[in-house]
Amino acid sequence: xxxxxxxxxxxxxxxxxxxxxxxxxxxxxxxxxxxxxxxxxxxxxxxxxxxxxxxxxxxxxxxxxxxxxxxxxxxxxxxxxxxxxxxxxxxxxxxxxxxxxxxxxxxxxxxxxxxxxxxxxxxxxxxxxxxxxxxxxxxxxxxxxxxxxxxxxxxxxxxxxxxxxxxxxxxxxxxxxxxxxxxxxxxxxxxxxxxxxxxxxxxxxxxxxxxxxxxxxxxxxxxxxxxxxxxxxxxxxxxxxxxxxxxxxxxxxxxxxxxxxxxxxxxxxxxxxxxxxxxxxxxxxxxxxxxxxxxxxxxxxxxxxxxxxxxxxxxxxxxxxxxxxxxxxxxxxxxxxxxxxxxxxxxxxxxxxxxxxxxxxxxxxxxxxxxxxxxxxxxxxxxxxxxxxxxxxxxxxxxxxxxxxxxxxxxxxxxxxxxxxxxxxxx
Numbered sequence: 001x002x003x004x005x006x007x008x009x010x011x012x013x014x015x016x017x018x019x020x021x022x023x024x025x026x027x028x029x030x031x032x033x034x035x036x037x038x039x040x041x042x043x044x045x046x047x048x049x050x051x052x053x054x055x056x057x058x059x060x061x062x063x064x065x066x067x068x069x070x071x072x073x074x075x076x077x078x079x080x081x082x083x084x085x086x087x088x089x090x091x092x093x094x095x096x097x098x099x100x101x102x103x104x105x106x107x108x109x110x111x112x113x114x115x116x117x118x119x120x121x122x123x124x125x126x127x128x129x130x131x132x133x134x135x136x137x138x139x140x141x142x143x144x145x146x147x148x149x150x151x152x153x154x155x156x157x158x159x160x161x162x163x164x165x166x167x168x169x170x171x172x173x174x175x176x177x178x179x180x181x182x183x184x185x186x187x188x189x190x191x192x193x194x195x196x197x198x199x200x201x202x203x204x205x206x207x208x209x210x211x212x213x214x215x216x217x218x219x220x221x222x223x224x225x226x227x228x229x230x231x232x233x234x235x236x237x238x239x240x241x242x243x244x245x246x247x248x249x250x251x252x253x254x255x256x257x258x259x260x261x262x263x264x265x266x267x268x269x270x271x272x273x274x275x276x277x278x279x280x281x282x283x284x285x286x287x288x289x290x291x292x293x294x295x296x297x298x299x300x301x302x303x304x305x306x307x308x309x310x311x312x313x314x315x316x317x318x319x320x321x322x323x324x325x326x327x328x329x330x331x332x333x334x335x336x337x338x339x340x341x342x343x344x345x346x347x348x349x350x351x352x353x354x355x356x357x358x359x360x361x362x363x364x365x366x367x368x369x370x371x372x373x374x375x376x377x378x379x380x381x382x383x384x385x386x387x388x389x390x391x392x393x394x395x396x397x398x399x400x401x402x403x404x405x406x407x408x409x410x411x412x413x414x415x416x417x418x419x420x421x422x423x424x425x426x427x
Contacts, residue, residue, distance in 0.1 A: 028407065035400035049401035059402065061377065062385040065292055066409075069363060069381065074356035077300045078349060081307025085315050086337065088308075098312065102305035109302075113369025116298040120285035120370070130282030143279040145190045146233060150276075152182040152213055154223060163273030166241070173265040174201050177208030180224055181233065184212060192234040194254035198226045206264040210236045210271070211256040232256025236275055240264035286371060288378040295370050295379055299363065307352045314348030315341070347420070354417045361410055382406055 038045040053059050084101055088094035104112065121127030124134045151157040151165055157179060160166040171177050176199040189212065196211035211232045213224065232255040240248040240260050248264045260269075285294045318341065326336045342349075364383035371379035380388075382402055390399030 062380040080304040084308040085312040109365030179210035180213030196232040197255040206260040240267040242267040291379040
């Protein structure tokens with residue numbers, strides 16, 4: 001290359017070199033130097049800031065969570081992308097499905113974080129995750145209809161411990177028992193609730209009524225007495241207990257009336273705690289135990305489409321003759337997938353997995369937005385801890401050390417990717 005051509009080449013590359021130096025080289029160099037100085041930036045701290053990486057509880061939690069992210073997020077996203085790419089080849093509406101799965105990539109991390117903050121809301125009426133979870137739970141385990149019911153003033157019932165209530169005196173056959181309760185709004189009673197009725201005495205049996213002893217708009221009516229307009233507690237379980245053992249049990253009818261056999265004579269009547277359990281509200285998705293898996297789930301929702309598109313492109317380049325030859329040789333579809341498709345897609349799967357690994361090492365937005373303040377420490381990652389140390393806690397030296405450490409984590413993964421790409425080019 002002549003001197004003139006070399007000069008022209010340098011002039012063309014100069015803007016790129018200036019931008020690269022200003023936006024990449026200088027920040028990296030400054031962070032490296034700053035990581036050896038104290039909080040003020042005037043005193044040399046040596047390796048103290050790097051020592052904090054392994055002694056500070058917040059940074060250690062962030063490092064542990066980053067390991068979880070690197071292991072699970074790329075693996076799950078790549079696996080889902082592979083499954084989606086293979087299956088969409090076999091359906092007529094595969095293009096539409098790919099469009100829907102890839103669409104989250106068009107959403108910013110900020111918007112996705114806000115969306116999933118609502119998805120994981122604890123209230124089943126707001127958060128779709130708990131709405132589905134509670135719906136499935138209540139399908140197999142019916143919740144109590146009287147979660148806030150309790151005895152009122154001058155009630156014949158008293159607390160028995162554990163949320164149950166028991167009569168103060170033993171009951172007798174032929175003498176109707178009243179078990180008045182309050183605390184449940186009439187419009188929240190079960191659909192089978194009917195106007196309460198006073199129980200009639202029966203020889204040799206214990207009869208009674210359990211009902212909502214409150215009349216809306218008319219005060220409390222007759223305290224301890226069944227009034228018009230008051231509703232029974234249908235399905236309320238009543239147990240007859242003698243010497244700590246249940247000798248008889250029944251459930252109240254729609255009007256609150258119930259009947260127990262002669263074995264209940266002289267026993268105490270107990271309303272077990274199962275009658276008053278609070279309704280199931282689902283999982284605490286954003287609590288300390290589940291916040292990291294929940295945030296990883298939102299990340300997978302965004303990036304599974306990216307993995308699917310790249311894998312589908314690789315899948316389109318596989319010679320169909322190889323797949324057909326395997327089928328002709330008697331291989332099942334699972335064997336074709338496992339022994340032919342996946343090995344041929346290995347280079348593409350490696351690209352996707354490595355790209356996602358680099359991406360999750362720098363994850364910040366989703367954790368910062370989705371994890372509430374009460375559990376953000378448990379969901380902490382290195383990028384978020386870098387932000388907190390640098391801006392919230394005013395420790396720029398430690399923040400710089402974290403940034404250098406993150407760079408050291410990313411470099412081996414990038415080096416592996418570059419080497420793999422060079423091998424592909426040589427082929």
